[in-house]
Amino acid sequence: MNILVTGGAGFIGSHLAEELVRRGETVRVLDNLATGHLENLDAIKNDIEFLQGDIADENVAQNAARNMDIIFHQAALPSVPRSIKNPRASHDANLTGTLNVLIAARDNHIQRVVLASSSSVYGNSAQLPKVETFEPAPLSPYAVTKLACEQYARVFANLYDLSTICLRYFNVFGPRQDPTSQYSGALAKFVQCARHHEPFPVYGDGEQSRDFTYIENVVNANVRAAYSEFDGGAVVNVAGGARTTLNQILSLLNELTHQNLPTHFAPPRAGDVLHSHADISRARALLGYEPTVDVKEGLRRTLEWYQTH
Numbered sequence: 001m002n003i004l005v006t007g008g009a010g011f012i013g014s015h016l017a018e019e020l021v022r023r024g025e026t027v028r029v030l031d032n033l034a035t036g037h038l039e040n041l042d043a044i045k046n047d048i049e050f051l052q053g054d055i056a057d058e059n060v061a062q063n064a065a066r067n068m069d070i071i072f073h074q075a076a077l078p079s080v081p082r083s084i085k086n087p088r089a090s091h092d093a094n095l096t097g098t099l100n101v102l103i104a105a106r107d108n109h110i111q112r113v114v115l116a117s118s119s120s121v122y123g124n125s126a127q128l129p130k131v132e133t134f135e136p137a138p139l140s141p142y143a144v145t146k147l148a149c150e151q152y153a154r155v156f157a158n159l160y161d162l163s164t165i166c167l168r169y170f171n172v173f174g175p176r177q178d179p180t181s182q183y184s185g186a187l188a189k190f191v192q193c194a195r196h197h198e199p200f201p202v203y204g205d206g207e208q209s210r211d212f213t214y215i216e217n218v219v220n221a222n223v224r225a226a227y228s229e230f231d232g233g234a235v236v237n238v239a240g241g242a243r244t245t246l247n248q249i250l251s252l253l254n255e256l257t258h259q260n261l262p263t264h265f266a267p268p269r270a271g272d273v274l275h276s277h278a279d280i281s282r283a284r285a286l287l288g289y290e291p292t293v294d295v296k297e298g299l300r301r302t303l304e305w306y307q308t309h
């Protein structure tokens with residue numbers, strides 16, 4: 001199969017590209033390196049075609065989709081705080097970019113488009129675990145773009161018979177997640193603190209919870225989404241299926257690194273969701289998905305990876 005991975009120089013995209021190469025697929029990566037890094041592709045750089053370009057440019061998307069069979073659309077400006085600071089940049093990359101990818105997929109008769117969506121579309125709904133049938137309630141421009149992408153994917157499936165599926169990722173973590181940007185996810189920063197023996201910075205009281213999902217589970221869900229049978233326009237939660245508080249994560253990190261690092265608490269941030277926990281029944285039913293790496297094992301593997309990189 002000829003497979004395009006947009007955002008393939010990023011954290012999730014690069015792991016996915018690596019798995020596709022391992023499976024013997026012909027892989028093309030499109031990325032503008034806005035938040036991704038070429039080094040993320042070091043292990044497979046001789047096995048893939050790399051295109052540097054911006055999906056917000058229609059022609060770039062069209063060229064990238066040419067002669068492809070499947071598209072994994074991972075490119076986006078991630079991060080809620082980034083989108084609050086600069087909603088237009090998130091809109092351009094995430095929504096205009098996705099529309100361009102879907103149009104290019106339609107025009108190039110792509111067999112399936114697997115899109116990265118986000119648990120942020122659920123907002124702060126008190127009901128847990130979050131089921132795909134809940135009314136979405138985005139709290140940030142980022143979440144709005146992800147919800148709109150899902151709607152475009154559904155409409156393209158209905159109007160143009162394009163097979164699409166949106167995977168709502170819940171807090172993905174693992175090796176290569178960029179901890180250096182001010183917009184990096186909390187867990188990537190905590191891992192660095194544990195490595196450098198620094199206090200953990202937490203917004204709020206640390207009792208907020210997330211369904212932290214190790215990268216291998218997400219890659220597995222993507223591969224299954226490319227080859228399973230379901231109705232076009234499907235939306236599916238992809239998560240570990242368990243809920244862990246930030247304070248529990250910090251205890252685990254202390255335990256795994258044999259330390260007792262303190263936590264520095266700061267006031268909560270605007271737009272942050274308090275609790276997040278996925279119901280993964282639909283992923284199980286539609287994709288035969290089952291998380292295989294739990295949070296503790298994922299943290300152990302992540303720490304181990306940083307020791308050698």
Ligand SMILES: NC(=O)c1ccc[n+]([C@@H]2O[C@H](COP(=O)([O-])OP(=O)(O)OC[C@H]3O[C@@H](n4cnc5c(N)ncnc54)[C@H](O)[C@@H]3O)[C@@H](O)[C@H]2O)c1
Nearest residue numbers: 007009010011012032033034035036054055075076116172
């Ligand atoms: N990491 C998570 O926990 C998480 C959770 C929910 C959803 N997601 C989604 O998963 C996808 C991958 O996220 P990630 O964590 O790997 O982030 P990432 O920043 O590491 O990867 C995103 C990649 O997209 C590229 N990109 C951004 N704008 C682009 C553009 N206009 N044109 C071409 N390439 C562009 C970046 O350079 C980067 O390589 C994103 O769509 C993100 O919204 C991630």
